[in-house]
Amino acid sequence: MNELTLLRDAGPEAPPLTPAARSAARAALLTEIEGPAPRRSRRPSRTSVFRGGIAVATAAAAWIAAVALTGPETADGSRAEPRGLSLVATEEITFPLSLDPEPPGMTPSFTGSAGSTEAIAGYTSPDGIGFTVYLSPEEPLWAADQFQPSDVTGRGTTTVGGVDAQYVVGATQRTCTQANVCFDDLPFAQLVWERAPGQWVDLYGEGSYGDLAALAAVGGSLVDRPQPIRLQVGLAPAGWSVLDWHESSGAVTFIDDQDPSRVLGVQCMPEAPSGVYEMDNGSVEQRIAAVTAIDPAAATEIGGAPAQIVHARDDVDPTIRFWLVAWELPDATVCTVTTPEEFSPADVLAIAGGVAYTP
Amino acid sequence: MRALQDSAPSDAELMARSLDDPEAFAPLFDRHAATVHRYLGRRVGDLADDLLSETFLVAFRRRASYRADHLEVRPWLLGIATNLVHGHVRTEQRRYRALAREAARPPGHPDDPGDSADRLDAEALRGPLAAALAGLERRDRDALLLLAWGQLGYEEIAAVLDVPVGTVRSRLHRARRRTRAALGGVFPIDAPEEDR
Numbered sequence: 001m002n003e004l005t006l007l008r009d010a011g012p013e014a015p016p017l018t019p020a021a022r023s024a025a026r027a028a029l030l031t032e033i034e035g036p037a038p039r040r041s042r043r044p045s046r047t048s049v050f051r052g053g054i055a056v057a058t059a060a061a062a063w064i065a066a067v068a069l070t071g072p073e074t075a076d077g078s079r080a081e082p083r084g085l086s087l088v089a090t091e092e093i094t095f096p097l098s099l100d101p102e103p104p105g106m107t108p109s110f111t112g113s114a115g116s117t118e119a120i121a122g123y124t125s126p127d128g129i130g131f132t133v134y135l136s137p138e139e140p141l142w143a144a145d146q147f148q149p150s151d152v153t154g155r156g157t158t159t160v161g162g163v164d165a166q167y168v169v170g171a172t173q174r175t176c177t178q179a180n181v182c183f184d185d186l187p188f189a190q191l192v193w194e195r196a197p198g199q200w201v202d203l204y205g206e207g208s209y210g211d212l213a214a215l216a217a218v219g220g221s222l223v224d225r226p227q228p229i230r231l232q233v234g235l236a237p238a239g240w241s242v243l244d245w246h247e248s249s250g251a252v253t254f255i256d257d258q259d260p261s262r263v264l265g266v267q268c269m270p271e272a273p274s275g276v277y278e279m280d281n282g283s284v285e286q287r288i289a290a291v292t293a294i295d296p297a298a299a300t301e302i303g304g305a306p307a308q309i310v311h312a313r314d315d316v317d318p319t320i321r322f323w324l325v326a327w328e329l330p331d332a333t334v335c336t337v338t339t340p341e342e343f344s345p346a347d348v349l350a351i352a353g354g355v356a357y358t359p
Numbered sequence: 360m361r362a363l364q365d366s367a368p369s370d371a372e373l374m375a376r377s378l379d380d381p382e383a384f385a386p387l388f389d390r391h392a393a394t395v396h397r398y399l400g401r402r403v404g405d406l407a408d409d410l411l412s413e414t415f416l417v418a419f420r421r422r423a424s425y426r427a428d429h430l431e432v433r434p435w436l437l438g439i440a441t442n443l444v445h446g447h448v449r450t451e452q453r454r455y456r457a458l459a460r461e462a463a464r465p466p467g468h469p470d471d472p473g474d475s476a477d478r479l480d481a482e483a484l485r486g487p488l489a490a491a492l493a494g495l496e497r498r499d500r501d502a503l504l505l506l507a508w509g510q511l512g513y514e515e516i517a518a519v520l521d522v523p524v525g526t527v528r529s530r531l532h533r534a535r536r537r538t539r540a541a542l543g544g545v546f547p548i549d550a551p552e553e554d555r
Binding site: 003004006007008010011012013014015017018021022024025026028029030032033246 | 381382384385388389392393396397398399400401402404405407408409411412415416419420454455458484485488489492503504506507508535538539
């Protein structure tokens with residue numbers, strides 16, 4: 001035995017690729033393949049240019065005076081004057097369906113992209129068990145084939161809300177890690193049906209939601225009532241549009257309509273459950289320290305919370321330069337806003353000030 | 360069914376076809392998602408879910424730069440995944456350190472006495488192995504894990520990391536020497552071999 005064999009046999013194991021995660025990644029890819037052209041509904045309203053900007057402007061001016069931060073250097077080493085942006089109010093980002101009644105004690109997490117009818121809502125209970133609602137405009141023919149054949153105990157047809165639905169039920173096998181930590185059988189169920197013309201639902205549940213009747217009840221409780229996602233970005237530059245949102249990683253992304261390579265990223269990551277080290281959301285200081293600073297970070301405030309902002313560059317490609325502001329919410333959620341360096345620090349802070357996160 | 364699978368287009372054909380027909384790219388996800396996720400998961404744990412998505416998004420956007428005569432699609436994807444891990448170096452190191460701490464706790468009693476020796480051997484190694492990974496230089500770790508977990512050859516690693524094969528060899532030599540040193544006191548390690 002050598003160290004390569006050891007790495008393969010006794011090295012850290014990968015978590016399983018769950019159907020929900022696989023579906024989310026596949027949906028994101030398909031959205032990308034379809035192209036960004038039809039982003040239609042998430043464009044910041046040009047008619048509602050942010051006019052309550054006095055408070056923003058005042059706060060930004062005070063901040064600039066306090067930290068005396070300047071704009072990025074030009075090629076000849078001089079400092080370019082940051083160009084101000086016209087910030088506009090954005091439309092609320094929503095998932096098109098709700099559950100009525102709402103499942104008690106479960107936290108939803110949404111994934112989607114502007115202009116696409118593909119979207120995902122994951123509902124998780126505190127013990128990590130839950131279900132996922134995956135919407136697509138076409139029948140997800142691949143959905144029923146994503147399970148290990150040995151795990152499947154039944155397939156067939158049932159009804160959800162009076163509509164025929166294909167189901168798969170089964171249980172993942174009991175597995176034990178080399179550290180002798182074992183996971184018991186986990187029942188799962190999946191329902192796929194066309195809920196409305198052009199709206200296919202792939203509903204996948206585990207544990208108590210791995211019961212076909214329980215999952216069908218969830219499917220029957222879906223109603224046409226948009227619900228806002230938990231992370232909302234109230235202000236964005238005019239001419240920029242929401243691209244997508246991935247709440248499992250706490251992220252909403254905007255792009256410049258004229259140059260989609262220019263990205264504005266907003267992220268809010270809640271504190272990780274105890275013992276889940278790889279999902280540690282870190283601290284404001286760690287977020288700032290994780291990037292390569294061009295200029296020293298400066299202290300500021302976002303919504304009354306201590307924050308830091310830094311002008312930084314990409315670790316791999318130093319030509320990519322950006323602003324990063326990080327702050328912590330009262331529940332230990334850490335939020336960041338990342339913008340191209342052409343944004344002025346005042347714009348970056350104003351955008352951060354418009355971020356709203358509902359735990 | 361077999362005939363259908365045999366007549367399926369190759370990865371390279373799908374890549375080439377996707378330049379004009381973007382939807383031709385989707386089957387590459389179906390073929391390689393599990394492999395890429397497993398590689399990412401061993402490095403960054405649950406964050407692999409997000410990085411899997413990012414890997415294929417980046418791959419799709421960069422498909423025009425893919426050179427089938429240089430590299431097969433699987434190592435190309437693993438190379439993209441490796442680059443994405445670079446943005447989460449601290450997460451990766453935290454994961455290894457956490458695993459090392461976890462493994463340092465006293466082991467429980469095995470249910471099956473028959474496999475107790477193997478299990479205890481493995482348990483004894485998990486901590487030092489994770490600690491060794493946390494202590495490696497990032498470039499050395501990339502080369503080592505592309506070899507051990509990605510199961511890439513030296514030439515493929517060189518192509519993925521955009522360095523000469525000789526550099527790959529030196530990085531692997533350094534990474535394996537340091538890993539052996541970290542494990543040597545816990546478990547007897549055979550002499551290195553030219554694993555592929």
